Amino acid sequence: MSKIIAAFDFDCTLSDRDSLVPFLWNYFPRVEFFLKMIYCAPYGFLYLIKMISNSELKRRVLGLFFAGMEEEDLVNRAREYAEKDLSGLVREKALAKMKWHKDQDHECIIVSASMELYLKPWGKNVGFDDVLGTKIDFSGVNPKMLKNCYGPEKVVRLKKKYGEDKDYILYAYGDSVGDKELLDYADHPHYQVF
Numbered sequence: 001m002s003k004i005i006a007a008f009d010f011d012c013t014l015s016d017r018d019s020l021v022p023f024l025w026n027y028f029p030r031v032e033f034f035l036k037m038i039y040c041a042p043y044g045f046l047y048l049i050k051m052i053s054n055s056e057l058k059r060r061v062l063g064l065f066f067a068g069m070e071e072e073d074l075v076n077r078a079r080e081y082a083e084k085d086l087s088g089l090v091r092e093k094a095l096a097k098m099k100w101h102k103d104q105d106h107e108c109i110i111v112s113a114s115m116e117l118y119l120k121p122w123g124k125n126v127g128f129d130d131v132l133g134t135k136i137d138f139s140g141v142n143p144k145m146l147k148n149c150y151g152p153e154k155v156v157r158l159k160k161k162y163g164e165d166k167d168y169i170l171y172a173y174g175d176s177v178g179d180k181e182l183l184d185y186a187d188h189p190h191y192q193v194f
Helices: 010-014 020-027 030-048 054-066 071-084 092-103 116-126 152-162 177-185
Strands: 003-008 107-115 130-134 168-174 188-191
Touching: 003 010, 003 092, 003 152, 010 092, 010 107, 010 168, 020 030, 020 054, 020 071, 020 107, 030 054, 071 116, 092 107, 092 168, 107 116, 107 152, 116 130, 130 152, 152 177, 168 177, 177 188
Parallel strands: 003 107, 003 168, 107 130, 168 188
Antiparallel strands: none
8 A cells, every 4th residue: 555645834724824924023122023124125025026036035034034143042942933832823624634644644744935943843743744844054154045945846855755756645735836836746635725
């Protein structure tokens, strides 16, 4: 019998909203948060008029917010956010569907453009087998975002984890254009069901 995998997007699928802005809101003092958001506004405008991609917008925002931060501090804050705040964003119906899949002995994973820094500890705590998300590189002077786990990158990450030969049955849950390729790749796609 083939392995069965249930892959869930996080933002607006498992959760009822974006998870990055609340993380930044909790992490930074209010004045600093607002000043950085004002500085990011031109990038938001460029994104809205399709001059830059979702991934480029995110790279610039995270680059600005995380400039000069230490890895240990960012990791600790992300863990704290996962433990204290992230569950408050989660849709009970979506979590119940994950638990149903677990009861059927299906492997459950999160495949999300959200940061692994906070999704991994949260996902492990609630029973997900793995999290494939956007990674942060701490090797340079400033933390920087690696490839955004968005759109086609979601399928790339699945193939990297499970191999090029699709010898499993895939259920996928998503809510947006960033999940299109994942849903197209799935045997059982579910769009905006929660």
